[in-house]
Amino acid sequence: MEKHNTLIDDLKVRVRGKGIRVVFPEAEEPRILKAASIVMSDNIAIPILVGDIRKTNDIAKEHGIDISGMEIILPESSAQFDAYAATYLASTTIREGAVRRLLKKPVFYADMMVKAGDADAMVGGAVYETATVIMAGTMVIGMKEGASTPSSFFVMDIPGFEGGENGKLIFADCAVVPDPNAEELADIAIASADSAKKLLGCVPRVAMLSFSTKGSSLEPQVEKVIRATEIIRERRSDILVDGELQADTAIIPAIARKKVKGESPVAGKANVLIFPDLNSGNIAYKLVQRLAGADAIGPLLQGFAKPVCDLSRGATVEDIVGSIVMTAIQAID
Amino acid sequence: MSNENEVKIIAIIAEVFEMNKKEVTRDKDFVKDFKAKSIKIIEMCAMLEDEFDIEIDMEDARKNATVGEAADYTLKLIDEQQ
Numbered sequence: 006m007e008k009h010n011t012l013i014d015d016l017k018v019r020v021r022g023k024g025i026r027v028v029f030p031e032a033e034e035p036r037i038l039k040a041a042s043i044v045m046s047d048n049i050a051i052p053i054l055v056g057d058i059r060k061t062n063d064i065a066k067e068h069g070i071d072i073s074g075m076e077i078i079l080p081e082s083s084a085q086f087d088a089y090a091a092t093y094l095a096s097t098t099i100r101e102g103a104v105r106r107l108l109k110k111p112v113f114y115a116d117m118m119v120k121a122g123d124a125d126a127m128v129g130g131a132v133y134e135t136a137t138v139i140m141a142g143t144m145v146i147g148m149k150e151g152a153s154t155p156s157s158f159f160v161m162d163i164p165g166f167e168g169g170e171n172g173k174l175i176f177a178d179c180a181v182v183p184d185p186n187a188e189e190l191a192d193i194a195i196a197s198a199d200s201a202k203k204l205l206g207c208v209p210r211v212a213m214l215s216f217s218t219k220g221s222s223l224e225p226q227v228e229k230v231i232r233a234t235e236i237i238r239e240r241r242s243d244i245l246v247d248g249e250l251q252a253d254t255a256i257i258p259a260i261a262r263k264k265v266k267g268e269s270p271v272a273g274k275a276n277v278l279i280f281p282d283l284n285s286g287n288i289a290y291k292l293v294q295r296l297a298g299a300d301a302i303g304p305l306l307q308g309f310a311k312p313v314c315d316l317s318r319g320a321t322v323e324d325i326v327g328s329i330v331m332t333a334i335q336a337i338d
Numbered sequence: 339m340s341n342e343n344e345v346k347i348i349a350i351i352a353e354v355f356e357m358n359k360k361e362v363t364r365d366k367d368f369v370k371d372f373k374a375k376s377i378k379i380i381e382m383c384a385m386l387e388d389e390f391d392i393e394i395d396m397e398d399a400r401k402n403a404t405v406g407e408a409a410d411y412t413l414k415l416i417d418e419q420q
Binding site: 097098099100102103104105106107110133134136137140143144 | 387
């Protein structure tokens with residue numbers, strides 16, 4: 006999480022009182038405890054802490070954080086441990102002893118709680134590396150039906166920009182998949198469309214970005230974007246998508262009218278921008294953030310069967326609260 | 339003892355990556371030679387933890403690129419923790 010804006014406040018209103026149970030596998034991290042106590046007292050989520058019970062209580066006390074009323078679970082002492090191990094064992098080739106070893110690790114146990122429906126979302130990554138959060142999510146929770154690639158997105162809130170969705174755009178993928186093939190790019194776009202719908206409450210209009218518009222170049226990099234666009238149309242006819250489009254054609258109506266012949270439900274009015282690779286996505290979000298003064302909210306993970314959040318290890322308590330809100334929203338049906 | 343443990347480590351790596359033990363030599367690179375996905379590395383760590391009753395920091399262990407590095411890393415943990 007980099008910066009917050011009123012979007013978080015709007016989402017807080019939507020999530021407040023819904024009783025979303027968020028599990029935190031980094032119970033011994035003071036920033037997590039502070040954020041958990043804030044969301045609990047603000048009725049945004051019901052926190053569940055996974056870690057050593059005595060240490061967690063000691064750390065809370067040492068930092069003057071009130072965690073009374075929060076459930077703290079030590080994986081191997083929990084009543085569900087055997088059942089979780091049996092569930093995981095059924096889906097893997099490794100031995101039972103190894104499964105139990107994995108589930109003793111808080112991030113795996115927390116994901117198992119989400120998979121089992123004993124929690125609604127997992128928020129971690131203040132201490133764990135991104136790769137660990139993604140790996141555990143992939144191994145335990147798995148992907149959404151039809152998806153095979155976890156990815157990430159940013160909500161970009163751009164001052165003075167009147168397009169997109171009330172000045173906001175979804176950018177993806179800017180943090181996880183380095184060089185997606187056409188199938189993976191389609192996965193990223195479909196997940197981003199669903200994220201846009203859930204977070205911005207809008208009809209997603211997905212632009213598959215390139216340096217070419219509608220065949221103005223026939224380089225292999227462009228063919229990948231064209232193929233991804235076809236895959237999205239085959240897999241999800243409900244999604245409004247167009248490609249390949251240059252960035253200005255995607256978001257500026259006058260340029261879209263000039264460059265795109267015929268009707269396009271997306272050109273000039275896109276609210277979801279899908280970049281062809283991580284180089285372009287990451288560079289774009291940082292430039293828009295720095296040069297246009299945009300709030301870049303994210304990166305948020307997507308593609309998992311249930312909500313999983315990877316915090317930045319440098320996240321502040323305020324950042325973590327924002328991430329909890331964004332993740333909890335994804336757990337609302 | 340260390341030699342015996344190394345044989346066990348190789349056997350576990352072979353089991354996780356579904357390979358013949360003879361193909362699992364110290365010079366083999368997990369990614370280049372075994373086309374290993376990160377999930378397999380995690381599973382390997384869990385199997386090694388179980389076999390030797392040790393704790394492995396998976397984030398640390400992921401830095402081991404070859405079978406030899408993983409074996410040395412595990413042997414060191416066995417020495418320290420057993």
